[in-house]
Amino acid sequence: MRQLVVIGNGMVGHRLVEAVRSRDTAGEWHIVVLGEEPRPAYDRVALSSYFDGAGEEDLRLPDLSAHPGVELRLGEPATALDRAARAVTTASGAVIGYDALVLATGSTAFVPPVPGRDLPGCHVYRTIEDLEHITATARAATAAGAGADGVVIGGGLLGLEAANALRLLGLRPHVVEMAPWLMPRQVDEGGGAVLGRLIADTGVTAHTAAALTAIEPGPGGAGLRVLLGEGADQRAVDAGVVVFSVGVRPRDELARAAGLELGPRGGVAVDAACRTSDPAVYAVGECASAGGTVYGLIAPGNAMAEVVADRLAGGAATFTGADTSTKLKLLGVDVASFGDAHGTTEGALEVVLNDAPGRRYAKLVVSDDATTLLGGVLVGDASAYAGLRPLVGRELPGDPLELIAPERGAGGGIGVGALPDDAQVCSCNAVTKGAVRAAIAEGGTDIPAIKACTRAGTSCGSCVPMLKNLLADSGIEQSTALCEHFAHSRAELVEIVLATGIATFSELVARHGSGRGCDICKPAVASILASLGGGHILDGEQAALQDTNDHFLANIQRNGTYSVVPRVPGGEITPEKLIVIGEVAREFGLYTKITGAQRIDLLGARVEQLPAIWARLVEAGFESGHAYGKALRTVKSCVGSTWCRYGVQDSVGMAIRLETRYRGLRSPHKLKSAVSGCARECAEARGKDFGVIATEHGWNLYVGGNGGFTPRHAELLASDLDDDTLIRYIDRFLMFYIRTADRLQRTSTWIENLEGGLDHLRAVVVEDSLGVAEELEAAMARHVAGYADEWRGVLEDPDKLARFVSFANAPEAPDPTISFAVEREQPVPAGPVPLGMPAPAGSGPR
């Protein structure tokens, strides 16, 4: 077990712990959280509701300390970080070691250096403690008759929140803002004007274009006097309490002292993995400087926490900047700002609806040709936000003015159906429309299920109506980039290869991808090239693309040996061949087992033994069973009409015909099949990707079944087919699947995700609705004509054969790490090999 130390127990630190716990199902990480505040994590965004009757309990975030893998140390801030020793010292003097460290120290409120800023009665607005102090001051000031006014310095988002808090305390709030209008970062001048009126309506006095010059003790020593401006323009506001809410500064002291790199404007510099200059140390939230930017919003913080949790679980998630769009209700006033709200893009045009009497302002920023939405500002009525924000950077679905016209009402008339799958539906938690649809496809049937599965709608909730719409027209289909090297899906790459005739991975990645590939895209492209082109899968450059199983034409086992599965078409085998398998197993000391697919698995072969084993098998008439490939595995059968008194067709004969036809066919995932000789279905054909069941009149074809993690029954595609029609339909079905499915998508999910589902598939396969049947059949004919046994291909080629050695410098020396014990009279790997956990340090090779 490894130890993760999280410094900071704010919202982002809490989210991180939650995210690690949900991913780390194996309990690999023990987490120690160091919290400076004496209380459990709480919702800082909702802080002002503390004055609205919410207690500390209402603000509290879910308790994670009950989890045995989480140790929460409250009121114990970290005081020092020793990176060389990988240890953190806390205020209580404890020294805590870590394997990975996350800085989630957040930020402090910035207090401008004006005279009097330290006077009693001046506060910041950051923690529950601060709220308690503000409350005490306000009560004391009111009791002493120092006036019922409160001044907030700072007219931004947080400042207006603080003003709301003062109002709820029964004070008359004033807001001091240096810019000419409130919330200058989020809204433009026009929006600011409407916002000013709306805020004034709530009883808040806004002092805009006002510079704070000093704070003095109030008249007669009671309360405070806030001085704004200088000289003749100077004004004074007397108040019982002053709250600073000008901005925040990242808390990077610990990182600074430990020599970690900092961002240009403070904050701990992190890369796209949210890793600091020390690879064992991450930083998230407001203390982190990602790409030089310190984000002061919760959504980017949560996104960073998810990235780190993914990284700790072995993933490769990245944080590449965040959408700083916001929609909030401040003092009961709706404000939203998204995308390029200030129209800074070159050539940007603005479409403005300014309804001052109606207290409503809306602006859309569009590209110079008025086709693309770039951003916008909504004040007074932000109901269009949910529909507009996901459209940023995309083509406008209609006249921009229409989209913000008042009569459109909620959602601005933009249906969520118009959004592409990669559009974010929930920006708080970075959940895309595609992710929501995936959750729906996986059985999410209501809002709580989608919330639990995706987190969409769990923060601000503004996207819940869109979630409802998505549920209502529960669409399917998700666009998926293959990996970091290809932005295309597998199906798109098939299209590219078909259209361009590109025949090598190098050319494909150079022209349509980036980098040099990985263990995801290389085998996927190898599979595409194999199923479209042919040739031996270890020919030329293709050899370097194959997964170890395909590379050695055998299945790797936990101790580094391989298993050998010869093809036994239909499960029919002669006594002579059975004897050869027995002899080979005995000679090479292999463990034998009957598989679920009516064939025999020979396990425990070392790499350098494989060619000799194949030579014996090939000589006896066997060939590769492709048990190692994402390919057709087997066509299982019952004995059928030849022997069985119930059988109505020759199921064994048909199974052999099918297996011989489709052997070696590379596909997006493994393919299994079976043929049953009657409706009793002894071959379990409906549990297969394509299953055939005999009828009195011919064959019924079922598709989309599988066993495994999520078992599915295959569904009827066509009935009472004669032999040749059956094969023609299967040809079409398989080639259509190979060309359009995603990587590792089995036929069941592929059919589910096809627009139109099984009916559409039937139209394509049976009625040739797309007019592609001939092409699909021709492709299958090429596959059948080009088939050659892959084992024999190696045995006949000295270059390929030369790869089957244990060591380059000792080709015949057995791997010394492989040893066997005997169990039930057969060899099995000796000693438990721990999978999934790193071996203890020092156990590797010298």
Next chain:
Amino acid sequence: MSTPTLPVRTALPWVAACRWDRLTPERGIAVLLPDGGQVAVFRTHDDVLYAVGNIDPFSGAAVISRGIVGDRAGEPTVASPMLKQVFSLRTGHCLDDGAVRLPTYAVRVRDGVIDVSTQPDEATT
């Protein structure tokens, strides 16, 4: 054939692996050391050689040489064929788990033959 750039090292005992042209680009080979240890040697697409320990720290099996070579954000990598964790070929660090690292070994080509150091780079053990 272009000659790879290699760090200059002296006084290391070397073991000959195989001829340079035996090594398929973007594929690995295993080399047995005199003390029974194992090294995986890889040739990347740009003909640079890398050598790391052959034992997969996650499974304990000697299989790293059989992994798929590629890159992650430009860093040359190999993915363990067992459970697919990805390692940097340059540093041996597991990019999916900061706490795990493969030892790295010096590697050179002399007279068309690949030599591997019999001792791992000190900092990586």
